[in-house]
Amino acid sequence: MKNAASFLFALVITATPPIFAQEDNQEGGIQWMTFEEAMEASENEPKKWFIDMYTDWCGWCKRMDATTFQDELIVEAINENYYAVKFDAERKDDITVGDSTYSFVANGRRGYHQLAAQMMNGRLSYPTYVFLNEERQVVTSVPGYKANTDMLPILEFMAQYDPVTNSTDFKTYMLSYESPYATTEEEDEE
Numbered sequence: 391m392k393n394a395a396s397f398l399f400a401l402v403i404t405a406t407p408p409i410f411a412q413e414d415n416q417e418g419g420i421q422w423m424t425f426e427e428a429m430e431a432s433e434n435e436p437k438k439w440f441i442d443m444y445t446d447w448c449g450w451c452k453r454m455d456a457t458t459f460q461d462e463l464i465v466e467a468i469n470e471n472y473y474a475v476k477f478d479a480e481r482k483d484d485i486t487v488g489d490s491t492y493s494f495v496a497n498g499r500r501g502y503h504q505l506a507a508q509m510m511n512g513r514l515s516y517p518t519y520v521f522l523n524e525e526r527q528v529v530t531s532v533p534g535y536k537a538n539t540d541m542l543p544i545l546e547f548m549a550q551y552d553p554v555t556n557s558t559d560f561k562t563y564m565l566s567y568e569s570p571y572a573t574t575e576e577e578d579e580e
Contacts, residue, residue, distance in 0.1 A: 420465050420474050425485075428473040432526060438549065439522035440472035443479045443506055443531075448516040450535040461538040463570060464545065471549035479506035479516060521548045539571050 423431065428439060442459075444451035458464055468474050482494045485505050492505035502514050509520045515533040523529050529551065532544060547563045550556065 418465070420459055420468050422474050422476050425475050425477060428475050429526075431473055432524075436524035438472050438524060439475060439520075439526065440468055440545070440548075441475045441477050441509065441520040441522065443477050443510060443516060443518040443520060445478065445480050445500075445516050447500075451517040454517055454535060458536060458538045458541050461542075463542055464538055467542060467545040467549065471545070477506060477509075477520075479503055479510075479514065479518075519544075523552075539569060542571075543567050543569070 431437070432439070442451075442454070444454075479502055480494070480500060481503050484494075485492045485503075492503065492508065494503050495501050495507075507514060509528055510518050510531050510533075511528075513531070513533065517535065518531050518533045519536075520531045521529045529548070536544065543564060544560075546567075547560055551558075
């Protein structure tokens with residue numbers, strides 16, 4: 391499966407029509423890109439990717455947009471370290487990557503996009519955050535709503551993570567992590 395994910399992002403992508411244009415980029419907010427824009431940008435300047443897999447009906451996805459993705463430290467961590475992409479996991483158009491075309495698959499009243507399923511290793515849960523390395527290979531995916539205090543250490547860890555040069559795992563990283571958010575105990579002392 392890792393080899394399948396590796397080839398997936400190493401090739402040029404074309405999608406018709408580009409439906410994930412982000413009209414909601416706000417000054418000072420996360421600078422969301424379309425998948426196509428991120429592909430083009432990564433050709434010129436390789437950078438890690440943060441992909442927010444969402445659906446229109448997902449309440450927790452909307453909560454992430456309204457809370458965690460509005461947090462100043464989250465915005466800064468994403469904009470400084472990643473190409474930020476929103477990907478509708480139920481988009482209907484085809485996406486061609488190299489010789490492979492990924493399509494929408496109807497499943498009951500809804501369905502899923504094959505590319506989203508590929509990036510999430512078949513675990514269709516929303517929201518899910520997919521991290522790609524500079525070579526556009528899937529490194530990991532993290533499912534579920536995350537409060538800002540939970541998301542920031544994940545973003546910071548993945549920004550510096552490289553299994554070749556840094557063998558520290560997330561659990562070990564968290565032992566020495568110091569959150570910039572005030573804790574209840576710290577607030578009580580002030």
